Amino acid sequence: MPGGKLVAVDLEVADGLLRDVRVSGDFFLEPDEALDLINAALEGLPAGLDAKDFAARVRAALPADTVMLGVSAEAVGIAVRRALAHASDWRDHDWRLVHAEPQDPALHMALDQVLAGEVGAGRRPPTLRVWEWAGPSVIIGSFQSLRNEVDAEQAERHGVTVVRRISGGGAMFVEPGNTITYSLYAPDSLVAGMSFAESYAFLDDWVLGALGDLGIKAWYQPLNDIASTNGKIAGAAQKRLAAGAVLHHVTMAYDIDATKMTQVLRIGREKISDRGIASAQKRVDPLRSQTGLPRGQIIDRMIEHFRARYGLTDDLLSEAELRAAEKLAAEKFTDPSWTARVP
Incomplete structure (x- = not known):
């Protein structure tokens, strides 16, 4: 529980x-x-x-x-x-860790789809992937309106790439060095018998333990947030694939440029005011201010908590996985027809 x-x-x-x-x-x-x-x-x-x-x-x-x-x-x-439902448990699986070099936002979107499919097909063990970002990005949910969520002019001015992911949920503003993002790819047996809402809490529970190790009292906040007393720390999104896998990914705020975020995201024109920026800063509670630790050290501590709790073997992307993701990034995730599929 x-x-x-x-x-x-x-x-x-x-x-x-x-x-x-x-x-x-x-x-x-x-x-x-x-x-x-x-x-x-x-x-x-x-x-x-x-x-x-x-x-x-x-x-x-x-x-x-x-x-x-x-x-x-x-x-x-x-x-x-x-x-x-003959559900499996975390320790029934041989978990792998993938933590690669910085990659473009579109490739990250493609890797999520490819690796989830590989796990569902049984060609890859369940995997924890920690992302590194090659550039700033806005990632919008599968069902969000592009123009309602993103100010295209401001995104271009700040060099922010806009991509659409395959899971639902809200828009995320990320910058290299200011964000911690990870994905879990697991067989659907891990969440068998659980609703979407129940599985969010289940899949995020290890993160709460990791944050506790860092001295942060955090909790799961339905439907898909991780919060502390000062505000939101992270947002999660999830998709269950027909191939028999569950994709669960989380973006955590290590630091935040609230001014830039409120310019690029259409949180509401009124939030571009100083008052609105202060509100955005209060709503999001960065890990840097709470821990005083470097981003890399927080990531290392999170990985070690997962390893101690469930077991974790260091791994790499295979050449076939990377080629498949690069092809999918070119054909789908950089295609305007996908990014603007909900205009």
Whole structure:
């Protein structure tokens, strides 16, 4: 359970019904009898119910004075759904790390699509890729209007390349040295039984642990933000591919040029004022000011946290992957018909 404890469930399915249900974990639950009530509430339920239905049955079976710490009815429902979907866990996979030299924004977009497809096809192990940027960019979501999000004249004046990614969500303003971006490419079994909203919290949980190691108290803020007491630290986006993979990528603010950002992004013309710039700075909480650490050191600490938690082997892009991404960047991600597919 993100931010909580382990919730596990063992069960059988007979004639489409749950049998021999046993919930366990390192959570805290009072009174002791509540665990028996949870198991009894799940016993005999149809296996086709969704996580919310299972959670509702658990919630209805518990007395009002039940104390649940590190566990919830919703977490039990998700655990049941994941058991039924034969979901995998982080440590079931041989995670690889790709941290290459700076690359153009369009190539980053293409690598996301190519590497997610390779993982889905089983030709690449699940991978954490840390991005390095060759130039400033605005990355707009798959469904955003280009002209509503970006001031083309200001983008050209500042040398900012505009690209469109394959995932949804909002526009991100990035500059080399001021941004930390990473992608996770995983088989869809890792998020099996989870809704999009549930999987955001699940896939971002390790980042909260890494930030905690850096002395930053951060939390997941639905639907797709990571925040601290001073404001937003990062924004995430996700796409599940038909090939059987999930792409989850996150952009974190190490530092921010709020003046340039508010000129390039159409956050609202009123936000170009001094008051608006101050508002943008307050809304985004850079890691540099919170940690006092160099960007590279923060990235190293994040990687080591992931490695200690799930295992991680250093890796490189294959020649075939890089060629496929370069071809896709040329044919799709630098093509105006894609970038302006929502004008």
